[in-house]
Amino acid sequence: MITCNNKQFELFLTSEAIQNRLKELCQQINQEYADKKPIFLGILNGVFRVVGDAFNYIDIECEVSFVKLKSYEGTQSSGNLTTMIGLDTDLEGRHIVLLEDIVDTGRTLHKFLPELEKKNPASVAILTLLNKPDAMEHDIPMKYIGFKVPNNFLIGYGLDYDGWGRQHNDIYTIVED
Ligand SMILES: O=P(O)(O)OC[C@H]1O[C@H](OP(=O)(O)OP(=O)(O)O)[C@H](O)[C@@H]1O
Numbered sequence: 001m002i003t004c005n006n007k008q009f010e011l012f013l014t015s016e017a018i019q020n021r022l023k024e025l026c027q028q029i030n031q032e033y034a035d036k037k038p039i040f041l042g043i044l045n046g047v048f049r050v051v052g053d054a055f056n057y058i059d060i061e062c063e064v065s066f067v068k069l070k071s072y073e074g075t076q077s078s079g080n081l082t083t084m085i086g087l088d089t090d091l092e093g094r095h096i097v098l099l100e101d102i103v104d105t106g107r108t109l110h111k112f113l114p115e116l117e118k119k120n121p122a123s124v125a126i127l128t129l130l131n132k133p134d135a136m137e138h139d140i141p142m143k144y145i146g147f148k149v150p151n152n153f154l155i156g157y158g159l160d161y162d163g164w165g166r167q168h169n170d171i172y173t174i175v176e177d
């Protein structure tokens with residue numbers, strides 16, 4: 001059990017399980033994108049640990065870039081997507097692998113994917129460490145999913161509760177909401 005911002009959380013996914021799965025997905029990407037010179041595009045903030053660790057395993061020629069989007073306040077999606085740092089890379093004709101820590105309701109990607117399509121990329125594939133199928137409000141095609149998880153609030157490994165809790169190497173689930 002841990003306490004974060006006065007709420008209690010219990011262990012849900014170990015660091016070892018996260019690393020093993022991330023390695024599997026990255027090895028698959030190494031094969032499928034071997035000759036495509038992809039751009040990995042991370043959606044900050046939560047994704048910073050996924051990106052850092054993924055690049056222990058990605059070994060193909062590629063670029064990396066980031067956007068910073070925000071929709072969550074406390075334990076709930078605000079429903080509003082704020083762009084804090086936007087797209088600043090030329091994506092025309094490029095193969096993009098979008099990196100996310102979690103796809104929950106799908107609102108963030110539902111709003112962001114049309115922005116990405118305006119840049120005329122050759123392809124867009126989504127890698128998310130976590131997905132909550134029961135929370136999804138939109139049909140978002142996700143090619144690489146680490147773990148499908150129940151619809152409970154999570155922290156750790158980049159995931160925050162009002163900015164706190166991102167430092168844990170394991171992922172924790174809320175005990176009381
Ligand atoms: O599918 P959704 O319900 O839209 O939720 C997913 C989004 O929520 C988190 O970001 P958040 O808005 O919490 O910002 P952060 O990455 O800075 O923590 C996460 O990194 C995703 O981008």
Ligand SMILES: Nc1nc2[nH]cnc2c(=O)[nH]1
Nearest residue numbers: 104152153154155159160
């Ligand atoms: N920390 C955190 N952020 C999220 N963003 C979308 N879903 C979640 C979640 O379960 N936990």
